[in-house]
Amino acid sequence: MRLVQLTVPTGSREAITGVLDDREIDYVVTEETSSRRYTAVIYFPLPKAAVEPVLDELGEQGVPEDAYTVVLEAETVISRRFDRLKEAYESDDVDEDRIARQELLSEAQSLTPTRSIYVAMTIISAVVATAGLFLDSPAVVVGSMVIAPLIGPALGASVGSVLNDETLFRKSLVYQALGVGLAIAAATFFALLVNVTNIVPSSLELTEVGEINERLAPDLLALAIALGAGIAGMVSISTGLATALVGVMIAAALIPPAAAAGIAIAWGEPAAALGATTLVFVNVLSVNLAGLVTLWYAGYRPEGLWNLGPTESRVRRRVIGLVVIVGIFALFLGGITYASYQVSTFEQDAREEVEAVLAEDDAAQLLDLSVELDESLPVREPSRVIVTVGAPPGEVDPTLAAAIRERVAEQAASDVSVQVRYIAIAEADPPATGADNETNETAESVEPPVPRAPTGPPRIGVSGARPVLGPGR
Incomplete structure (x- = not known):
């Protein structure tokens, strides 16, 4: 809701009040004595969506541009006519939910x-x-x-x-x-x-x-x-x-x-x-x-209708210009995006190829695969692939690394170094089972706690009601 304060120039009072009466808008008129150019000040509440059309119509009725207008935000307006005015102007459309052109500026x-x-x-x-x-x-x-x-x-x-x-x-x-x-x-x-x-x-x-x-x-x-x-x-x-x-x-x-x-x-x-x-x-x-x-x-x-044509043409030219320039920059960003997509695709393909090679070897398994990029910003390409393979000690196929390097290099669009690292994986012996194990568990469960040795000098005190005395007593 808005409260509009409008100065009334000399000779425009009847035209302004006529517009407000036709639209059934409540208003209050106060006489203005500080200047001969203005005869009164009119106050009237409006819904937010009604500010622009009402001010435009008042402008058409002879309110000059040098007549100052103040639009304030109102918290509450209690009036039956104002409620009907809200129903007439407010809707769910985008152009009805916006503030007035004057307020936007x-x-x-x-x-x-x-x-x-x-x-x-x-x-x-x-x-x-x-x-x-x-x-x-x-x-x-x-x-x-x-x-x-x-x-x-x-x-x-x-x-x-x-x-x-x-x-x-x-x-x-x-x-x-x-x-x-x-x-x-x-x-x-x-x-x-x-x-x-x-x-x-x-x-x-x-x-x-x-x-x-x-x-x-x-x-x-x-x-x-x-x-x-x-x-x-x-x-x-x-x-x-x-x-x-x-x-x-x-x-x-x-x-x-x-x-x-x-x-x-x-x-x-x-x-x-x-x-x-x-x-x-x-x-x-x-x-x-x-x-x-x-x-x-x-x-x-x-x-004003006279400004609509030139402004529309100007806005159209600026939009077209911005679209062209943004489109050029978007091509640059698209190149970077495509390079990132290629890196992700290469990493996925390289992982699949390594897993296919290791599937032929029952002893080895893939622990990790990482792709390092070069420093050629803003478009970065893969420079090195590090493959970490786990296998039991002494059971590594000597031809495994060469096969991995060959399969990964085939997926790269440029020269990429491939480094294969081995980590020995040794499994611990399973715990013993049977009667001995059960006996040990039983012995551990009934083992009495070890008493703690006393620390510090001996004390003479009272235990219950009997005195504790030293030797010779």
Whole structure:
């Protein structure tokens, strides 16, 4: 529910009250004496879905754009006419559950902080995310997402495009570019500082840290995360729901990959930095694309029929451009995804071949098979296969290792070294059975406990009612 406060310009009072009367809207009029341009102030409650159509109709009746309007959220409205008004405007449709166009524009503008606060919070979140990646701590990485101020610019560009507010659109684009650049630069500087001070040794393998590795070689799942974040962000802001948690999701798509890119740059790994930087850009573009499509589907259009045609054409061009660019990046992510699929398929095929070889030998059995990848990020290929075989001592077939190497190498698309390790498996003799065993168990069960020797000096005390005396007494 909303409470609308509208100033009435001179000569527009009858037109405004006529619209409210026709729609059976309760209102209160107070006289305005502070200015000659306005004669009164009208207060009237509206359901959330009725704000936009009522304000649009009032605008058509001569309310100028410079007449300020305040829309407040109302907790409770008790009125029979208001209940009928809710029934007339509220339904289960998507476009009826959203907030007014005017409220959406105001909300998008308020989500973007001042530039100094935006810069400071972006740098802090990038540094915290970098530390969390080094620590391999998901909790710290999530904390960096909470403080990232990225939701405003990420959603503002889409709102500005759909509502024909080019000022908001350009401001949001500048803030997005500034945020991405600051995040990568701050992460790079902090990672260099950590490297120089030897807090984290320079010999650290980035692929050995799980939180870093998953962002250096992104796959198509990252695209799904970004699109989901953009859709969720627009649904939350357009329906008046809380945007804090959605802001965390948008930051999850941007801040950790930017931090991973900074770490890769500081460690002198340009190929790894390419994968993480690509992930940052594809996430930014995907959030904007999802936001544009979601807002247009929700029914948001610019004010005035004259603006609808140019805005629709502009939105269509931007959507097509974003689809093309995101599609190009998706091909890159698809290549990484396909390489990961090949590695998984190779590991499965290699395991099946080793099990087939060992099935011909009754003494040997497969204990473990692991595939090690090379360091060629972001697309990694198998470099070595380690096969661990268990067999009784002295019963290993000397031709077994050669057969395993040959069968595994046939499954690899490139040269792969195969290492076969043997572990001796010796089974213990079974326990004795029969009468002797039963006798031993019986003897152990009736064995009396061994009394503990007294420690310390002898004591003279009382046992029951009889005194305990020393010798000679």
